[in-house]
Amino acid sequence: MPDSSATGLHAEAHDPALLHHFAEPQQQRDAASLGMWVFLATEVMFFGGLFLAYLVYRLKYFGDFGAASKTLDVRLGATNTAVLICSSLTVVLAVWAAQTARRTLLIGSLGLTMILGLVFLGIKGVEYNDKFVEHHVPGASFSFEKVPIPGHPRQYSDPRHAQLFFSLYFVMTGLHALHMIIGLGIFLWLLTMAWKGRFTPEWHTPVEIGGLYWHFVDIIWIYLFPLLYLIDRHP
């Protein structure tokens, strides 16, 4: 709560952080966070369509998806998952630092979040490069060996169905990477604002809702990782 206990309209009008159409700072914060959550709900549906496409084709071409999934590098995928989890921790630390007016921790956490985001994209770039080298990128030069489908003797994976897996792989991880790049842009802006000392315990709404966005992108990856990398690794 603001330190001023005056309840007159005059006192509120002089609180620079409180916009005039809100009754109190808590209401203003709730409104901003609710708006972000509504946006995230639309994002759930946005990614939901892709998860649905994945689900339908995974069930239809079960063995082919398993064979294609096995060509992904689990160590890189798991490393990236850990990198994103670390970045989520630095984001909550940034929000806490803004709430408690710790400027150095705020700037450090925002910067560290950006570095972790860049590490994620770098590892993703290495993985994409591997896929180009192996001709696993859907298109004219796509090629995929007919490997035996586990558990089904004398059945071999169909390269066309494997190509479907890689199409979904590139669209889903690509859209996720695009969200990461947008997130990096948001965090660069937050870092600039924090550097200028614009955030106070009374007003740090951008850090909070920017953080919500970052965590959401983390949650998407939490689902992408097992669905794309881990579906058919057991013997």
Added chain:
Amino acid sequence: MSEHSKSSPLPTYFVVFLALLVGTALTVYASGLDLARFNAAVALTIASIKATLVALFFMHIKGASEKLTKLVVIGALFFLLLLLGLTMTDYATRLWS
């Protein structure tokens, strides 16, 4: 937020962080086991627990003072389940094709 400032949320953050890392290691380990039809179920259960931890503690759904926020989250999940569930009632029952 004001009620949070009394006790530090940092221990919670670090416990959740460790749980997320353990969950990641666990899901990689479980993917190497032969659980027959349950590999996907185990992987998705672990992913859902991790996602719930992030939403509850990192995105502050647990301490949200605004009920509308919780309603939006539940609404988003509901419509996602409608999308997946109703579509699969079609695709999963096309035994004749």
